[in-house]
Amino acid sequence: MVDKTYIPKGEVPPASQIGATLEALGAAIAARREADETSYTHRLLAGNVDGVLKKVMEEAGEVALAAKDVEGWATSSLAAAVALQAAGDKAADDQSETLGQGGAAAELQPLSVQLPPEYGEAVDHLRYEAADVVYHLLVVLERYGISLDEFAAELNMRMTDEERPAGAVRLHGEYVRRGK
Numbered sequence: 001m002v003d004k005t006y007i008p009k010g011e012v013p014p015a016s017q018i019g020a021t022l023e024a025l026g027a028a029i030a031a032r033r034e035a036d037e038t039s040y041t042h043r044l045l046a047g048n049v050d051g052v053l054k055k056v057m058e059e060a061g062e063v064a065l066a067a068k069d070v071e072g073w074a075t076s077s078l079a080a081a082v083a084l085q086a087a088g089d090k091a092a093d094d095q096s097e098t099l100g101q102g103g104a105a106a107e108l109q110p111l112s113v114q115l116p117p118e119y120g121e122a123v124d125h126l127r128y129e130a131a132d133v134v135y136h137l138l139v140v141l142e143r144y145g146i147s148l149d150e151f152a153a154e155l156n157m158r159m160t161d162e163e164r165p166a167g168a169v170r171l172h173g174e175y176v177r178r179g180k
């Protein structure tokens with residue numbers, strides 16, 4: 001197979017948690033080529049490609065919905081905090097009028113937003129759905145023979161020299177594609 005990637009001479013590849021996790025998952029997925037039909041991953045790798053492509057789209061949609069759910073909890077918490085503060089400001093103004101201070105403006109207080117437990121649960125759900133997308137995306141990459149190093153090289157080629165970690169794998173020039 002053509003090696004489309006390289007690491008510049010003298011650079012040492014980086015070590016990272018996410019790198020080790022993706023490599024282990026990629027290897028587990030690749031190994032399922034040899035599994036039987038009881039393996040969901042095997043069915044995605046060997047069955048009609050529409051199966052895994054539909055899952056990528058469905059899970060990506062679920063990520064979007066999960067993120068909107070997080071937004072919803074954040075927005076409603078913010079709205080509740082604003083309403084509470086407005087009620088507090090009005091009470092302070094009414095009191096200063098009663099005391100004959102001509103409704104002097106009360107000192108501005110920082111807004112205190114209480115995020116409910118549902119907010120944290122929604123963030124956990126977003127992370128869960130994101131993992132579903134990444135898993136199904138890795139199955140697609142495996143199906144088409146795109147190695148994780150090659151995929152990493154694609155991402156690395158988009159970074160500036162300052163952003164790219166030392167020792168990061170690169171794509172040889174002839175394999176660099178520009179967006180259409």
Ligand SMILES: N=c1c2ncn([C@@H]3O[C@H](COP(=O)(O)OP(=O)(O)OP(=O)(O)O)[C@@H](O)[C@H]3O)c2ncn1[C@@H]1O[C@H](COP(=O)(O)O)[C@@H](O)[C@H]1O
Nearest residue numbers: 025028029032035038039040041042062129131132135136
């Ligand atoms: N990381 C995963 C992984 N992530 C998600 N999935 C499956 O993807 C499917 C997603 O289906 P659904 O859309 O019904 O999603 P859901 O998560 O049940 O719920 P929603 O997303 O609808 O909320 C489920 O069957 C999950 O089990 C995964 N299946 C397998 N793996 C890894 O792949 C390895 C090999 O797996 P199998 O040989 O398929 O068991 C496993 O050991 C795991 O490491």
